[in-house]
Amino acid sequence: MDKVTNVFISGVGGQGILLASEVLSEVALARGLDVKKSEVHGMAQRGGSVVSHVRFGEKVYSPVIAEREADLLVSFEKMEGLRWIHFLAPGGTVIVNSQEIVPSGMEAYPDGMDEGIRERQPDALLLDALGLAREAGNARSVNVVMLGAFSNYLEFSEDEWTKAIEARVPPKTIDVNLKAFRLGREAGRR
Amino acid sequence: MRVLLSGNEAVARGCYEHGVKVATAYPGTPSTEILENVVKYKDDVYCQWSPNEKVAFEVAMGASFGGVRTITAMKHVGLNVAADPLMTSTSVGGDGGFVIVTADDPGMHSSQNEQDNRYYAKFAKIPLVEPADSQEVKDYLGAAFEISERFGTPVLFRLTTRISHAKTPVELGERTEVARKEYVKDTSRRVVIPAHARRLHVAVEKRLEEIRRFAEDSPLNRIEEGDPAVGVISSGIAYEYARDAFPTATFLKLGLSFPFPIDLAREFCSRFETVYIVEENEPFIEEHLRIAGITNVIGKEKIPVCGELNQGIVRDSVAKNPAPSDRAQVPPRPPVLCPGCPHRSTFFTLNRMNIGSTSDIGCYTLGVMPPLEGLDTCICMGASIGNALGFEKAIGKEFAKKMVAVIGDSTFVHSGMTGLADVAYNKGATTVIILDNSITAMTGHQEHPGTGVTLMGEPTIKLDYIALAKSMGIEDARKVDAYDLEAVKAAIGETTENPEASLLVVEGPCVLMDRKSWGPALEVNAEDCTACGMCLRLGCPAISKDDEGKAAINPLFCVGELCSMCAQVCPVKCISVPVEAAAS
Numbered sequence: 001m002d003k004v005t006n007v008f009i010s011g012v013g014g015q016g017i018l019l020a021s022e023v024l025s026e027v028a029l030a031r032g033l034d035v036k037k038s039e040v041h042g043m044a045q046r047g048g049s050v051v052s053h054v055r056f057g058e059k060v061y062s063p064v065i066a067e068r069e070a071d072l073l074v075s076f077e078k079m080e081g082l083r084w085i086h087f088l089a090p091g092g093t094v095i096v097n098s099q100e101i102v103p104s105g106m107e108a109y110p111d112g113m114d115e116g117i118r119e120r121q122p123d124a125l126l127l128d129a130l131g132l133a134r135e136a137g138n139a140r141s142v143n144v145v146m147l148g149a150f151s152n153y154l155e156f157s158e159d160e161w162t163k164a165i166e167a168r169v170p171p172k173t174i175d176v177n178l179k180a181f182r183l184g185r186e187a188g189r190r
Numbered sequence: 191m192r193v194l195l196s197g198n199e200a201v202a203r204g205c206y207e208h209g210v211k212v213a214t215a216y217p218g219t220p221s222t223e224i225l226e227n228v229v230k231y232k233d234d235v236y237c238q239w240s241p242n243e244k245v246a247f248e249v250a251m252g253a254s255f256g257g258v259r260t261i262t263a264m265k266h267v268g269l270n271v272a273a274d275p276l277m278t279s280t281s282v283g284g285d286g287g288f289v290i291v292t293a294d295d296p297g298m299h300s301s302q303n304e305q306d307n308r309y310y311a312k313f314a315k316i317p318l319v320e321p322a323d324s325q326e327v328k329d330y331l332g333a334a335f336e337i338s339e340r341f342g343t344p345v346l347f348r349l350t351t352r353i354s355h356a357k358t359p360v361e362l363g364e365r366t367e368v369a370r371k372e373y374v375k376d377t378s379r380r381v382v383i384p385a386h387a388r389r390l391h392v393a394v395e396k397r398l399e400e401i402r403r404f405a406e407d408s409p410l411n412r413i414e415e416g417d418p419a420v421g422v423i424s425s426g427i428a429y430e431y432a433r434d435a436f437p438t439a440t441f442l443k444l445g446l447s448f449p450f451p452i453d454l455a456r457e458f459c460s461r462f463e464t465v466y467i468v469e470e471n472e473p474f475i476e477e478h479l480r481i482a483g484i485t486n487v488i489g490k491e492k493i494p495v496c497g498e499l500n501q502g503i504v505r506d507s508v509a510k511n512p513a514p515s516d517r518a519q520v521p522p523r524p525p526v527l528c529p530g531c532p533h534r535s536t537f538f539t540l541n542r543m544n545i546g547s548t549s550d551i552g553c554y555t556l557g558v559m560p561p562l563e564g565l566d567t568c569i570c571m572g573a574s575i576g577n578a579l580g581f582e583k584a585i586g587k588e589f590a591k592k593m594v595a596v597i598g599d600s601t602f603v604h605s606g607m608t609g610l611a612d613v614a615y616n617k618g619a620t621t622v623i624i625l626d627n628s629i630t631a632m633t634g635h636q637e638h639p640g641t642g643v644t645l646m647g648e649p650t651i652k653l654d655y656i657a658l659a660k661s662m663g664i665e666d667a668r669k670v671d672a673y674d675l676e677a678v679k680a681a682i683g684e685t686t687e688n689p690e691a692s693l694l695v696v697e698g699p700c701v702l703m704d705r706k707s708w709g710p711a712l713e714v715n716a717e718d719c720t721a722c723g724m725c726l727r728l729g730c731p732a733i734s735k736d737d738e739g740k741a742a743i744n745p746l747f748c749v750g751e752l753c754s755m756c757a758q759v760c761p762v763k764c765i766s767v768p769v770e771a772a773a774s
């Protein structure tokens with residue numbers, strides 16, 4: 001495996017993006033791969049736009065993904081998916097939570113986000129991660145639902161994912177999170 | 191064991207493994223997590239938050255005099271605050287190993303400027319060490335201490351946001367204790383009266399030349415052979431971007447980049463027709479080459495000075511026909527004051543009273559956003575108070591009624607106290623408002639001298655702002671509850687009317703610190719709501735308009751009764767605690 005795999009995750013501060021990228025990085029590290037993960041701290045809890053870059057492979061240099069380099073572009077919120085879509089590599093995969101979070105200062109959610117995404121990536125996968133998270137038993141597990149959804153497109157086994165989730169989430173929430181992961185994994189299959 | 195560590199965690203781990211005994215800092219993104227992680231090793235490493243970077247630096251310098259390995263860490267602009275001790279410590283240094291960590295912020299993810307602190311090494315005439323990933327951070331920290339001890343100099347250790355906040359694999363090691371050097375009084379070295387300082391300057395110049403010769407063949411500066419036709423020189427994170435942009439090139443990677451190893455670079459450049467110099471922000475390496483007459487280089491004529499780099503930008507900047515960026519048009523999503531934030535009442539009130547503010551740096555800077563729009567100025571930490579006094583001196587005492595200084599508690603302790611003394615001493619009418627949320631919130635909740643707890647988690651003395659102001663001669667010093675809008679309005683009215691200086695402490699702990707205090711979300715009784723829009727003027731992210739223009743509260747965001755500013759401002763009182771919750 002010479003090529004570096006680039007996973008770009010975006011969303012809104014407070015959605016738990018960092019946990020998802022953390023689990024992915026640990027899975028890749030446990031495989032014995034080189035891994036780099038980069039995000040910017042500080043504004044995460046204050047409702048701003050948040051991104052995390054994860055790169056893994058035999059040897060990784062830059063910790064960030066450049067435009068047109070993401071093999072997998074995952075967004076935890078719809079308009080954040082469109083905001084970063086120019087990072088997608090030709091032939092890359094797009095997975096977006098269809099949840100809409102109105103940016104503060106705007107009165108209503110802008111139109112045309114779905115169309116914008118589809119225009120650039122006709123087979124983008126939009127799914128209702130918030131609904132699935134509620135079904136799993138906790139609306140806050142959107143991040144793990146999304147992790148489940150994009151796990152289908154990476155070469156790690158369900159077992160490797162499960163182990164990393166168990167190691168990373170609070171013990172009391174393991175069951176909910178594993179359920180969220182499985183629901184996401186099913187919904188993310190094509 | 192191989193684990194993923196951020197660059198900041200790797201500094202902390204490095205402190206542990208390389209026998210550091212004292213670590214100090216004032217928080218500042220992207221450096222904050224360094225000390226937050228050093229504290230995990232508090233049995234072996236004493237660590238503390240200082241009130242500001244200058245004091246942090248001086249405590250570290252004192253610990254180095256005391257003979258132990260020491261670090262002090264700060265964000266790039268923090269080194270401006272510590273520049274005074276820095277510039278002289280460099281001629282004195284040379285006891286316990288002393289490393290100054292600067293975390294620069296190319297791209298200004300959380301900063302007010304993009305200054306490139308590599309120039310501080312040159313300015314202060316001390317060695318500059320630049321790691322590129324977390325493993326190098328940990329290893330080079332050890333090398334930095336060896337250089338510090340061997341040459342008797344502080345060492346500047348430079349990180350940038352993408353090193354500090356990127357996690358990369360690190361092989362963990364054991365701690366090696368380093369014995370304390372016995373302190374021996376030596377005034378000829380540590381008391382910098384001019385007679386001593388003149389001699390010390392000569393010694394610094396000599397030392398610099400010795401370190402340069404050392405840098406010429408230090409393993410921190412390495413050549414990575416590749417395509418004999420393409421040469422690249424780089425350092426720090428820019429090296430990683432350059433490796434991706436020029437995958438087959440021959441590299442000169444600099445890890446000890448000042449004093450600049452000019453012979454090594456000259457020899458390297460002579461092998462190629464042209465050499466690319468890949469640097470983020472300033473042409474630090476390039477200037478050294480050009481001054482030495484090495485001109486077969488391509489640097490800042492192609493690679494941008496402004497903003498953060500990445501491999502795509504490097505690639506495009508040297509490409510003949512780079513593809514244009516294909517960005518979609520999407521409305522911005524800026525950060526905002528959190529729902530329930532205690533700072534909101536002050537800006538709301540100032541706005542309603544048509545009073546402006548010279549302000550400062552912290553979460554409250556977000557009060558600049560509409561609809562609060564409460565800030566006139568924000569420059570650097572502590573500037574609010576001096577700026578307000580300056581306005582008053584320029585425009586007249588009456589203007590102080592229309593322009594108050596607004597500063598956070600941590601920022602006040604950092605560099606507001608001297609400004610307050612200035613207001614008192616120079617007879618200002620200025621009203622200084624301290625937004626006291628009992629924590630350094632912006633950088634992620636660090637304790638400070640006003641919170642009563644140390645970094646190591648011990649209870650301690652708590653600074654009393656009121657008593658402090660009174661001791662300066664400011665009679666009108668008072669407190670008000672941030673969540674009582676009427677009281678906030680009355681207090682701002684009275685203090686600004688007062689023709690003498692006043693201090694108003696607006697108290698309310700940061701809502702993110704105690705989620706247990708959050709109650710059920712408030713509700714709008716839509717029947718009574720007249721769609722007047724008053725509550726929307728609070729700029730609370732939990733409140734929006736429904737289809738009829740009436741207020742709607744997002745129950746996932748609202749923190750409940752503890753805030754209830756919206757209920758207080760509602761003229762028809764249609765916002766309240768949900769009935770079931772109120773009953774129980």
Ligand SMILES: Cc1ncc(C[n+]2csc(CCOP(=O)(O)OP(=O)(O)O)c2C)c(N)n1
Nearest residue numbers: 218268551552553598599600601630631632
């Ligand atoms: C010289 C300098 N050091 C550190 C920082 C980083 N920084 C920005 S705001 C801030 C403190 C904010 O705390 P406080 O004044 O209590 O306001 P709050 O965020 O809690 O509202 C810090 C440390 C900086 N900008 N400049």
